[in-house]
Amino acid sequence: MPDVQWLTQWPQHLGQNTDNPFCQPSFLRALESSGVCGANGGWSPHHLHWQDEQHELALPCYAKTHSWGEYVFDWSWAHAYEQHGLPYYPKLVCAIPYTPSMGPRASAELNAPLVTDLAKAMQQETLSQDYSGCHLLFPDDATADLWSSHSDWVERRDVQFHWRNQNYRDFDDFLDRFASRKRKNLRKERRSIADQGLEMHCFEGREIDAVTLRQFYVFYHATYLKRGRHGYLTLEFFEQLLADQPDSLVLFMAFQGEEGVAAALCFRDSTTLYGRYWGCLDEFNNLHFECCYYQGIDYCIRHGLQRFDPGTQGEHKVARGFEPRITRSFHWLSRPEFQEAVERFCLEEAEMVERYREQMTEALPFKQTD
Structure with a gap:
């Protein structure tokens, strides 16, 4: 059986398997030691530490008491809970705080069986802590592709504008x-x-x-x-x-x-x-x-x-040669009736997001031959 722990500080001995600047232990520790991430700010560190015979890794996770600084906007979901007299917060979020940028979300390389176990661990912690749900925000394509195989998590899509060299x-x-x-x-x-x-x-x-x-x-x-x-x-x-x-x-x-x-x-x-x-x-x-x-x-x-990711939102970037790119996030709500509603919402939203991406592609300033 793996040793699964939920830590209030990023484990000092674990580095990252990437040079992505936001996934470095020094970045995560700076958020915590400077007081940016803490209970008073609504980002309480709740990192998943996983160790078995073959793997030791951590995921940056936080118990959230609001939705600020995530940039995957779920205010309407919180409102729906409130209308039914239910608490939407706290929730468990795997993300880089205040950083809507795609990147790895684990301190070691992932594979399909390991992602299955990690997703289940997040769900179990959500239930044991009586959180409303758990969320994986802005994973890179490799992580997203692995996570998308789990039908009990809902995929949500959006568009950012990136420059390619x-x-x-x-x-x-x-x-x-x-x-x-x-x-x-x-x-x-x-x-x-x-x-x-x-x-x-x-x-x-x-x-x-x-x-x-x-x-x-x-x-x-x-x-x-x-x-x-x-x-x-x-x-x-x-x-x-x-x-x-x-x-x-x-x-x-x-x-x-x-x-x-x-x-x-x-x-x-x-x-x-x-x-x-x-x-x-x-x-x-x-x-x-x-x-x-x-x-x-x-x-x-x-x-x-190879690439310039200038941050989230901003259609004005298109006229300056930044191309639309799909971003992905994944969500699991502990109450089945809300999970079903969110799934329907995300399916309809994904169709609109794709149409929007196509419109923004057509608006790029490049010559017709391109």
């Missing part, structure tokens, strides 16, 4: 794929940055010093304050990441003279750039596009990265 020589080579008018619009947006007296700088890894990081955090937090909210993440969290996994960090910062005015903090691994956090103090035309999209595309081309 077609072995471009430079940014102009990428723009050569665009239809003429759309190529002119994009070049006009990029020229407007210099016309406003702005200059872009890229800081990688240990080039990001403590002062620059704090400056970025002011931008990041100010963007939330403009909407009357506080940022999910703390300065301590970012400082710990800079100390523990600096090689994952890429910071694009805009300067007006000597003064920084905006920044976008990205992460990278050996194949992909991930756009994550953005902030600015003043409004400048097209600066968000330059900081969050064009600088990232330029970086991927220079460094030979």
Whole structure:
């Protein structure tokens, strides 16, 4: 029999079988030690630790008392529970907190029999803790394909917009794929940055010093304050990441003279750039596009990265060459009547998601020959 434990801290001795920056033990520990993930924030660490004769691994799991920071929107499900006088929270979620990016969800390679056991372990824990259900959010394709074989879990689909590197020589080579008018619009947006007296700088890894990081955090937090909210993440969290996994960090910062005015903090691994956090103090035309999209595309081309995942949502990315891509999540609710309703909902939603993906594909700015 395997040894199954549910831990309130990520196991120190377990690394990851991937260079995905969000799946590193240092990233998960930074969330916990900085207080971002804890009972007060509604993300109580509840990690699944599995050990048998052949495997030892962990899944990042959390007991959630709300649905903020997940980006797989289930507010209507919670409302349905409330209408029937039932609690939807807490629920068990396997995910990277505040990170709607596809990636591995286990600290070791998975296979079909092991996924069967892990899915059952999550279901059993859901029942024993009287949670409403368990959820696997934004797994990579390999994990999703294994999980999809379990008919008692419902698959839900959505669309994100990612950029793919077609072995471009430079940014102009990428723009050569665009239809003429759309190529002119994009070049006009990029020229407007210099016309406003702005200059872009890229800081990688240990080039990001403590002062620059704090400056970025002011931008990041100010963007939330403009909407009357506080940022999910703390300065301590970012400082710990800079100390523990600096090689994952890429910071694009805009300067007006000597003064920084905006920044976008990205992460990278050996194949992909991930756009994550953005902030600015003043409004400048097209600066968000330059900081969050064009600088990232330029970086991927220079460094030979295959993909740029700029974050969730945003149809405006399509006009800038980001292609629609399906994301997947999996859900199991302990009450059969709600599980059946969710399954019907997800089947209908999947048809709409596919039509939307097709529409966004047709809206791409590339020449008709592409």
